[in-house]
Amino acid sequence: MIRESATTSVLLLATTPACRLLTGDGTLLDRLGDQLATLPVREVQVMTAAGGLAADLRGVAKIARTTAGAVAVLTADLVIHTEALAMLLEHPAHGTAALISHDASEGPLRPPVRVEGGAVVAAGSSFHLVPESNATFMGVLQTGEADLASLADVAEELAELADAGKLGPVTPVEAVDLLLVGLVRSGVRVRAASIGRLRADRVTGQNAADAALARLAEVDEARVRLDASVKEDDGFFATFFVSSWTRHLIRPSVRLKLSPNTVTGVSAGLALLAAVWFSAGSEAGRLAGAGLLYLSFALDCLDGQLARYTRTFSPLGAWADGMSDRLKEYAVYVGLAFGSAAPDIWYLAVAAMVLQVVRHAIDFTYAGAVTDAARVGAMWGRPARSLLESQDVRRAPGGVLKLARRLERDTVARYLKKIIVLPIGERMALIAVTAALWDARVTFVALLCWGGVAALYQLIGRIARSAR
Template identity: 40%
Template sequence: MTLVVLLGSSPGPIGSQPPGSGGRPVLPTDLKLTSLPGAPTAYGRLLGQATSLGSQPITIARPGDAAAYREQGGRVVESAGVAEDLWALADAVEHTTDNVFIMPANSLIHDELIYQITKAKRAAIALILREERDENAPEPPPIEEAEPEIGRQVLEGLPQRTRAGRGRVISVGTSYHAVTRPNAALLGPIHLHQRHAAVLAEVARELAGMAHLFGPEDDVTELLVLGLVRRGVSIGVRGRRDLFYRRLHTPQDTAEAEREFAGFDEDRARLDNAVKGADGFFTTFFVSTYSRFIARWAARRGLTPNQITLISIFFGLLSAGAFATGTRAGWIAGGVLIYFAFVFDCVDGQVARYARKFGVLGAWLDATFDRFKEYAVFVGLAVGATVSGQFGDGEGVWTLALTAIGLQSVKHLLDFSFGAANRRRAPVPLPTLDLHVADDRPLRTALEERRNSRNTGVRGLLKLWTKAGKFRPMHWARKMIVFPIGERFAAIAITAAFFDPRVTFLTLVIWGGVAATYTLTGRILRSLA
């Protein structure tokens, strides 16, 4: 469940005055999206999208506009100005037990973009538009020498008053608050985990008491992010990427936005998002390049992730049986079959993410039977080595097989136990700054001191190792050294097909031993950091 708050009084774009009857801005209730099915209004479409998140949306609107919003459904709270907007929002979110999604009511946005924002792992996230740097422009002086400013630059009619870096919002400005070298504009949508709802209500009320300091271009979403950042809440950032978001103000820019909207392939973006971004080298380049299309085909024909998991298990058992024959043809067939077992192991997760079909049973089946397939293949290889007669009584091969199983079991134990412990670890708090301080330099100074204190000793070594991952060869080397399941199945398929089970097990033991040592060392260092 997600509590959705729509802001019906979003300021118009800077530098223009939206036309309307009697000088009144055009409301999103009047903007028709004629190219979309059913020709809904901008507000009507947004209401439908908000309702799909599981709760009745709340719209905060001016008294004179409230009737127009009520006609199209939804709960409307009347508000006379920015201060009242903030009070109304605080009242709406203060005691909620749901996550909170805030968005201007004149937004045109893809369903998939809403999904990606609301399902992001970050506890707080904002949609931003970054400044495009001119490659021919001279390099600016170091940020340490820059003076805070009231940003005058405009991006898509929005003030460029946000400083973003390291994956989050560093500082936010208003017509009162100065920012050191702003490089982005806040587009509007904000998503917060329920644990931040009380902080959001608190800063909204404090900002309401400062409303006389703000200008007509200051947006409620911008003010909220300002307050949250200065309360030490880490606000992650993301751009639109391959999806669409735009605020609509007039029939003219609505028509233009619809043309742009039609140029985006939302289904392809959804399909690409179904592929995990953290996959290993083999999975990324030898499976996910085409498995996503199998996933879409399967999802459109009603196949469930659990059914795909059963297909993967079937291929895995066939592979184990082929390996157990002890013949060269059987080892080659086993290598091919284990590859397809892994392909369908990837497809089941991609179907779940593409079709939005998640379940506890599916997650348990996937995690459990990955190990089952792998260990069944180990047994099949050892049986095949014994049956072939190439290795005497096969005792040496069975010893290697049991060693490989033991190493993988230890590695899985390290991964799952560390993950569980790390989730219970409280994050290091970010610096805070009073909302009445107009200059953001104290916040930047505190952040710099925090960064320097965390870049020493073990934590400093880990930071350097993290930075090394920016180089693509190092990135993929780090992915491969931990011996993920894709690399393990590839190693089994190749060595069994071209060599014999003993070479397969030696590869698994040596590579698995290096992976276990690397993983254990990393876990210990991160625990000490």
């Protein structure tokens, strides 16, 4: 059945004997079919003809060239939580992504990958090696509509290499693994969707299938979905002083049918009220403003959590949220300046605002350049790598990036890095605390001093990454 409202089609590779393993109510293939029926996919096509690896790859290429919308490819030897499938198939962007686990324990059906900046930058198979791997691929690959031509080209090239025996003893169970290798090496950006505590196991025998099904029952999918709605890599203040309690508002918000954009609007309203109280200039006004600013930021966190939980985030919502953050912050600056009698307060307020604009420009221009590089491909981005190279060849990171990577492995160091860059949570906390305890002049001086250090840190980091 074709669902016209959905935009993702699923290609289920049922060309190996494992798809006929029993699960109690049917085979693994039947189980996956039932799971996919509960998700918003346009159609499910099952490839059952066991014609070998090359035939499977050519079948993928044919579908990629004739299908509109995103295409997800997965194997029918997969025992997986429905919520894990939903992380890809219900994602509103319908872009190119791979399901990965940050458990880097490699195996015959768990090929290694390396994840950097939320994307798969190197992928492996029994033929392709990945030095410094830090995750494993779980066998589910989605290709966005814009990358379908690349998927088709990669599948056809891999089929020819497999026919010629140039990929070594690869087998049909590696079809999806090879497709991921090909997309990554062709320069396509593949988002890394982590399963977290969910399970996804590819199996080859009945005992393994039974054990994998038992492991599924050990995980509370509803709890994992709630936990996943809270950003793992958020700032220190947001993680420990906001998200620790706003997570309990997610389900009530869903029951009240509040949309993320509605929560964003309420957050903006509270920030404007905070600016009004700050403009009064009194001690009571600064205390009230600080409290309202904290609540505004809490709702700012909640709108993102709600969007991730309901999977209703969109480019428009992200843009509105970002614009709201800037307007709220600058409105608070104006309120603080109006409420202060210091003669140089407006100079400090304008300087703090200009510094924040520069910092955002550093971030967004760099992100835009990276996006352009990925889009333009060989002209800007890294050149495509041959599928005949058995080992992923990448230049080693420089000293600054090596240090940054080591620091990421340590929890304390990672949070210190986040604090140094003065993210929005730390800025809101800095404003609220200094305004409540002292005055606007202290607030702006603190923003300028800490913000200046953060800007220098960001600039050095962007230059180091660009040089790499």
